[in-house]
Amino acid sequence: MGMNAYKMCVFDQENFQGRCMEITNECMNVCDMGMDRVRSLRVDCGPCFVGYEQMNFLPRWDSWSNCQKNDYLLSFRPSDPEKHKICLFEVGEVGSIMVSCGSWVGYQFPGYRGSQYLLEKGEYRHFNEFGARHPQFQSVRRIRDMQWHQHGCYTLSSK
Numbered sequence: 001m002g003m004n005a006y007k008m009c010v011f012d013q014e015n016f017q018g019r020c021m022e023i024t025n026e027c028m029n030v031c032d033m034g035m036d037r038v039r040s041l042r043v044d045c046g047p048c049f050v051g052y053e054q055m056n057f058l059p060r061w062d063s064w065s066n067c068q069k070n071d072y073l074l075s076f077r078p079s080d081p082e083k084h085k086i087c088l089f090e091v092g093e094v095g096s097i098m099v100s101c102g103s104w105v106g107y108q109f110p111g112y113r114g115s116q117y118l119l120e121k122g123e124y125r126h127f128n129e130f131g132a133r134h135p136q137f138q139s140v141r142r143i144r145d146m147q148w149h150q151h152g153c154y155t156l157s158s159k
């Protein structure tokens with residue numbers, strides 16, 4: 001299969017138990033496909049998927065910020081691991097973000113700690129648009145496929 005082929009098996013119970021369904025492209029709502037939730041999954045082919053706690057590719061911000069835990073997913077979207085670009089605009093703090101391509105996770109504190117924020121293609125003109133309660137945003141990393149990026153080492157551009 002080529003680099004752009006995607007295949008994931010999702011299960012409605014933990015530990016790959018229960019009903020199984022195959023996903024080969026984006027899935028806005030597993031309920032539309034006859035499954036009430038996904039509690040475990042196995043990616044068989046493809047760079048990577050981003051999973052969401054709500055339908056229509058919406059994250060549950062309170063679960064990302066560790067206020068609430070969630071043990072299931074309702075929608076999935078393949079992500080291209082080769083194309084990633086993000087611009088952060090600041091005046092002493094991150095004021096806005098523009099994601100040109102790829103999927104990213106932003107963190108409240110340095111070293112990938114604290115509240116987490118899912119950032120996908122689009123413009124975030126204010127910190128509350130990506131689910132933050134305040135503009136503290138001190139580290140960011142891209143969602144990537146470990147098969148292709150084993151060490152996660154990236155160089156900064158000189159621009």
